[in-house]
Amino acid sequence: MNITVYGIDIAKQVFHVIGLNQAGKVVVKRKLKRSQLLSFFANRIPCRLSMESCASSHYWGRELTKLGYEVKLLPGQHVKPFVRTNKNDYNDALAIAEASARPGMYPVSIKTIEQQDIQALHRMRQASVADRTALCNQVRGLLGEYGIIVNQGVCALRKAIPSILEDAENGLTALFREMLAQKQRQLQQLDEHVDYYSGKIEQQAREDEITQRLQTIPGFGPIVASTYRSVIGDGSAFNRGRDVSASLGLVPRQHSSGGKDVLLGISKRGDKYLRSLLVHGARAVIRQAHRKDDALSRWVMRLVERRGKNKATVALANKLARIGWVVTTRGVDYQPRQLETAAV
Numbered sequence: 044m045n046i047t048v049y050g051i052d053i054a055k056q057v058f059h060v061i062g063l064n065q066a067g068k069v070v071v072k073r074k075l076k077r078s079q080l081l082s083f084f085a086n087r088i089p090c091r092l093s094m095e096s097c098a099s100s101h102y103w104g105r106e107l108t109k110l111g112y113e114v115k116l117l118p119g120q121h122v123k124p125f126v127r128t129n130k131n132d133y134n135d136a137l138a139i140a141e142a143s144a145r146p147g148m149y150p151v152s153i154k155t156i157e158q159q160d161i162q163a164l165h166r167m168r169q170a171s172v173a174d175r176t177a178l179c180n181q182v183r184g185l186l187g188e189y190g191i192i193v194n195q196g197v198c199a200l201r202k203a204i205p206s207i208l209e210d211a212e213n214g215l216t217a218l219f220r221e222m223l224a225q226k227q228r229q230l231q232q233l234d235e236h237v238d239y240y241s242g243k244i245e246q247q248a249r250e251d252e253i254t255q256r257l258q259t260i261p262g263f264g265p266i267v268a269s270t271y272r273s274v275i276g277d278g279s280a281f282n283r284g285r286d287v288s289a290s291l292g293l294v295p296r297q298h299s300s301g302g303k304d305v306l307l308g309i310s311k312r313g314d315k316y317l318r319s320l321l322v323h324g325a326r327a328v329i330r331q332a333h334r335k336d337d338a339l340s341r342w343v344m345r346l347v348e349r350r351g352k353n354k355a356t357v358a359l360a361n362k363l364a365r366i367g368w369v370v371t372t373r374g375v376d377y378q379p380r381q382l383e384t385a386a387v
Contacts, residue, residue, distance in 0.1 A: 045064050045065060045070075046062040046063065046064055046070060046071060046087070046088070046090055047063060047064060047065050047090055047091065048062070048063050048090060048091045048092070048093065048140050048143060048144060049061065049062050049063075049071070049084075049090065049091070049092045049093065049112075049140065050062075050063070050092075050093050050094075050136040050137060050138070050139035050140025050141070050143070051080075051092065051093070051094045051103075051136060051139065052094075052095075052132045052133075052135040052136040052139065053094055053095070053097065053099060053100060053103060054132075055077070055099075056076065056077050057074065057075070057076060057077070057132075058074070058075045058076075058077065058080050059073075059074055059075075059132040059133050059135070059136045060072070060073045060074075060075060060083070060136060061133060061136040061137045061139075061140050062140075063140050063141075067141070067144075069137065072133060074132075080103070081106060081107075081110070084107060084110055084112065085110055089110060089111035089112045089113070090112065090113070091112070091113045091115065091143065092107055092112040092113065092114050092115070093114075093115045093116075093117055093139045093140055093142070093143035094114070094115075094116055094117070094139060095116070095117055095118075095119050095122055095135075095139060096116040096117060096118055096119065096150075096151040097119065100116050101116070101153055101154045101159065104116055104153040105153060105155075105156075108153065114153060115143050115150040116150050116151040116152075116153060117139060117142055117143060117148060117150055117151070118151060121142060121148060122135075122138050122139050122142045123138075124142075125137075125138035125139075125141050125142045126138040152276055152279075152280035154273075154276070155276070158272075158273045158274075158276055159273075161244075161247060161269055161270075161272060161273035162273045162274075164240055164243055164244055164247070164269075165240075165244070165266075165269070165270055165273065165316065167236075167240050168237060168240035168241060168244065169316065171233055171236040171237045171240060172237055174233055175197060175230065175233040175234070175237065176197070178226065178229060178230055178233065179196075179197055179200050179230070181226075182200060182204075182223070182226050182230075183195070183200060185219075186207070186223075189213070189214060189215055189219070190213075190214065191207060191213060191215075193207075197230075200230070201230065201234075204223065204226075204227045204230075205227075207223065208220055208223060208224060208227075241266075244265055244266055244269050245265045247269060248265040248268055248269050251269075251272060253272055253277070253370075253371055254268045254269055254272045255268075256370050256371070256374070256375070256376050256377075257271055257272065257367055257370055257371065259370070259376040259377040260363060260366055260367060260370060260377045261324075261328045261339060261363070261377075262321070262324030262325055262327055262328045262359075262363050263324060263363070263367070264324070266320065267320045267321065267323075267324050270316065270317050270320055271317060271320075271321075271364075271367050271371075272371075274291075274314050274317050275287060275367065275368065275371060277371060277372070278368050278371040278372040279372070281368060283368070284364070284365030284366070284367075284368040284369055285365060286368075287364050287365060287367070287368045288361045288364040288365055289310075289312075290312070290313045291312070291313040291314060291317060291318045291321070291364055292309055292310045292311040292312035292313045292315075292318055293309055293318060293321070293357065293360055293361040293364055294309060294310060294361065295307055295308065295309060295310070296308060296309070296310045309357060318360070321360040321363055321364055322356060322357065322360045324360070324363060325356045325357070325359035325360040325363060326356050328340075328343065328359060328363075329343055329347065329352065329355060329356060329359065332344050332347075337379050338379050339362075339379055343355055343358075343359050346358055346359075
């Protein structure tokens with residue numbers, strides 16, 4: 044049949060497969076159960092195989108790569124324009140196969156097991172922090188209904204609850220005091236969860252060589268470096284540092300026409316969590332930049348004076364993402380003048 048590319052529309056239990064020959068004609072059209080997928084491809088000649096980058100795609104990418112296939116994971120927004128006529132699972136698989144053949148279609152790199160472990164750590168920590176924030180906001184709101192105002196922040200609430208429970212003259216009923224004590228225990232449990240995940244992230248950061256080197260960059264602590272490592276990997280999926288910052292949405296959007304270039308705000312594509320961490324790291328660097336005299340600090344202070352602190356923060360986050368790629372791919376620690384030039 045001379046199949047040159049397969050397109051797979053993956054799901055939890057049912058998979059739809061389309062196989063195209065060199066002329067782009069459909070020669071295979073199959074619906075497979077989850078248990079049949081690997082055995083189906085194990086008995087065929089390996090070629091290019093494409094899927095959308097979505098839930099479980101990295102797992103299937105690793106397993107199919109072991110069978111000798113050249114697996115490409117495509118961003119969903121790049122596949123959608125290739126869906127013709129009505130949308131169904133076979134047409135989705137056909138669109139994936141056709142999109143993979145287009146030049147300039149940059150695939151998503153397949154995550155290793157180690158990268159997914161780190162990503163899971165961060166997702167669990169992020170969820171625990173969000174739960175803790177929601178709990179604190181709820182308790183502060185409920186206390187406000189009783190005329191008790193607590194300052195914002197987890198630390199402020201953590202310190203205020205014991206004194207509120209001990210104060211017999213604040214008008215709280217016995218029932219509400221009991222419920223507030225339960226919320227206090229829940230807050231303590233969430234603190235333990237956050238500390239556990241943070242400790243695991245710091246332990247991983249100490250054991251991984253690339254993550255240690257990333258922490259030599261200004262604004263890169265254990266959490267930022269670990270997240271960068273889980274998303275970017277060894278950096279081999281990118282040709283240069285600018286490609287990394289573009290994949291993270293730290294470059295301007297374009298709306299150009301008629302030969303006139305119009306640049307807008309940043310695109311905000313890619314991993315939102317890593318982008319936000321890089322921005323927070325850049326803010327930390329800017330807060331200390333006026334006390335330092337290195338090239339990076341002088342550059343960012345000039346930018347703050349010329350463009351304002353917010354734009355300078357995003358520009359610095361862009362630069363830090365590029366420097367991180369150089370540190371990752373070259374196997375060196377951060378060296379201000381050399382790496383800032385190489386990251387351009």
